[in-house]
Amino acid sequence: MTRTSPQGRAEDGISLPEKLPVAITVNGVARQLRLAPWTTLLDALRDHLGLTGTKKGCDHGQCGACTVLVDGRRINSCLALAVMQDGASVTTIEGLASNGVLHALQQAFIDHDAFQCGYCTPGQICSAAGLLAEGRAGSAEEIRELMSGNICRCGAYPNIVAAIQQAMGQP
Amino acid sequence: MIGFQYSRAQDVADAVRQIAAEPSAKFIAGGTNLIDLMKQDVERPSRLIDISRLPLRSVEETASGGLRIGALVPNADLAYHPLIAQRYPMLASSILAGASAQLRNMASTGGNLLQRTRCYYFYDTATPCNKRVPGSGCSAIAGLNRMHAILGTSESCIATHPSDMCVALVALDATVHVAGPAGARVIAFADFHRLPGDEPQRDTTLQDGEIVTAVELPERGFSAHYTYLKIRDRLSYAFALVSVAAGLELEGDRIKDARLALGGVAHKPWRDPTAETALRGQPASQATFASAATILLRDAKGYEHNRFKIDLARRAIVRALTQAAAGTPQLQSSKKIA
Numbered sequence A: 001m002t003r004t005s006p007q008g009r010a011e012d013g014i015s016l017p018e019k020l021p022v023a024i025t026v027n028g029v030a031r032q033l034r035l036a037p038w039t040t041l042l043d044a045l046r047d048h049l050g051l052t053g054t055k056k057g058c059d060h061g062q063c064g065a066c067t068v069l070v071d072g073r074r075i076n077s078c079l080a081l082a083v084m085q086d087g088a089s090v091t092t093i094e095g096l097a098s099n100g101v102l103h104a105l106q107q108a109f110i111d112h113d114a115f116q117c118g119y120c121t122p123g124q125i126c127s128a129a130g131l132l133a134e135g136r137a138g139s140a141e142e143i144r145e146l147m148s149g150n151i152c153r154c155g156a157y158p159n160i161v162a163a164i165q166q167a168m169g170q171p
Numbered sequence B: 001m002i003g004f005q006y007s008r009a010q011d012v013a014d015a016v017r018q019i020a021a022e023p024s025a026k027f028i029a030g031g032t033n034l035i036d037l038m039k040q041d042v043e044r045p046s047r048l049i050d051i052s053r054l055p056l057r058s059v060e061e062t063a064s065g066g067l068r069i070g071a072l073v074p075n076a077d078l079a080y081h082p083l084i085a086q087r088y089p090m091l092a093s094s095i096l097a098g099a100s101a102q103l104r105n106m107a108s109t110g111g112n113l114l115q116r117t118r119c120y121y122f123y124d125t126a127t128p129c130n131k132r133v134p135g136s137g138c139s140a141i142a143g144l145n146r147m148h149a150i151l152g153t154s155e156s157c158i159a160t161h162p163s164d165m166c167v168a169l170v171a172l173d174a175t176v177h178v179a180g181p182a183g184a185r186v187i188a189f190a191d192f193h194r195l196p197g198d199e200p201q202r203d204t205t206l207q208d209g210e211i212v213t214a215v216e217l218p219e220r221g222f223s224a225h226y227t228y229l230k231i232r233d234r235l236s237y238a239f240a241l242v243s244v245a246a247g248l249e250l251e252g253d254r255i256k257d258a259r260l261a262l263g264g265v266a267h268k269p270w271r272d273p274t275a276e277t278a279l280r281g282q283p284a285s286q287a288t289f290a291s292a293a294t295i296l297l298r299d300a301k302g303y304e305h306n307r308f309k310i311d312l313a314r315r316a317i318v319r320a321l322t323q324a325a326a327g328t329p330q331l332q333s334s335k336k337i338a
Helices: A041-048 A104-111 A121-134 A140-146 A157-168 B012-021 B034-039 B075-079 B082-087 B089-096 B101-106 B109-114 B165-171 B273-279 B286-296 B308-326
Strands: A020-026 A029-035 A067-070 A073-076 A089-091 B005-008 B026-028 B047-050 B059-061 B067-070 B175-180 B183-188 B211-217 B226-231 B242-251 B254-263
Touching: A020 A041, A029 A041, A041 A067, A067 A121, A073 A121, A073 B101, A104 A121, A104 A157, A121 A140, A121 A157, A121 B101, A140 A157, B012 B026, B012 B047, B012 B175, B012 B211, B026 B034, B059 B082, B067 B082, B075 B082, B075 B089, B075 B101, B075 B109, B082 B089, B089 B165, B089 B226, B089 B242, B109 B165, B109 B211, B165 B242, B165 B254, B226 B308, B242 B308, B254 B273, B254 B286, B254 B308, B273 B286, B286 B308
Parallel strands: A020 A089, B005 B047, B026 B047
Antiparallel strands: A020 A029, A067 A073, A067 A089, B059 B067, B067 B211, B175 B183, B175 B211, B226 B242, B242 B254
8 A cells, every 4th residue: 555665765755654552442452553654444453453354345435344333433444544543442343242142233134144245244234333323224215325335246235224124123 | 655644733723833834744634535535646645634633523502693513523423413403404414415324424524625526537647637737637528527517617627526515505604714824714615615717726715724623604594495405326325416405485485585506516516696596586486496597507518428417407406496495305315206
């Protein structure tokens, strides 16, 4: 993503900044990182913390595969700089189950076969968890509108909506 | 993305000082557009000055009966704020018409005003673009211009402003509060964004080193008769081909006052006082609405792929004013064509 010469300097002569300390709580565990300022939250999770459940789809905020919850709100982690999340609490797909029991949304996605290839699924489920917390969706129409930031190229949308409806019935 | 330095602003004055000391730096708040543009190599700031922790997150009532919205209020929080939903539902609806739930959680009020065009050629560093590289030429005028402007274009640029929120803000007579090296000032919303002329690299009338601190709404919200109607290629999560913010004040079936602004058609949110004048005092009828549309679109000019927008805009204006008059606004979750 960032082009550097073998000497460790950016191509146009800007000297590389020192890595910055970032303290974030991820899935309930406090983590201390030192990151370059251009490291996105997505890359921090996947490459620095080994949490590869969160997926890199488009890397431009258009597909929703990278959706995580930051302080309980769903965001696109590919468009968030990790250094700006210092002090935040992050929940990823790895943090939704508790004590070996799947989150209601995870179980509902299985029950309704709400995926085919599965690549968009962690983002769909984290986004749906944010949707449930927001409490703005009641009808299927509203679920579809408020889930429109998550693309599923396999086209599992009807089953995704059904899964979310099931999870909404069992908070 | 090229390498850059990162620092946090301690307060607004510190933000202004930091950017004055390094003009090639940029402020970052939600980052939803800037990080994307940096990944595309369109924006190459030497430093990001993080303003996201500044205390600009409140929505406060003003002495004159309006609201002052802090520049860092997230788009989602603004759309669902009880006072916005109740007094300015046109604004709430316009915000919910844009982006996705995730992006609305991240994007700030000030950042929404400052987002850049989504013209394909502006994003593609392999092609000429006067907005990205002044003097290099416009690839859109003779290129793929389906999304592009039909009003207020120039020989330099036919890009559109992408915001939905700003269309409602211009219709509602909002003002923009800014701070800068020369002090604080207030800009009328209609004067905040500019037409491309021969300087399409300038989207707004902000001076170097200025920062948006708040957006203020006057008292009148047109909450009884309004709509925000957005026409786009997908049913959700797509930029407008044409959008219409309409607000009416009715006395019986006669129009006492009117607001009408369009998105997706120009380099700025498009509001035309002569079209509003043509509505005032007239019966709230299809004929009146059609006549206002004709006036608003009198200088519209289409290009090879976007000529359809002129007729689309005409129909959208009539439909939006009809919805506003009837008190049946288009809800963003409703995809009905009526």
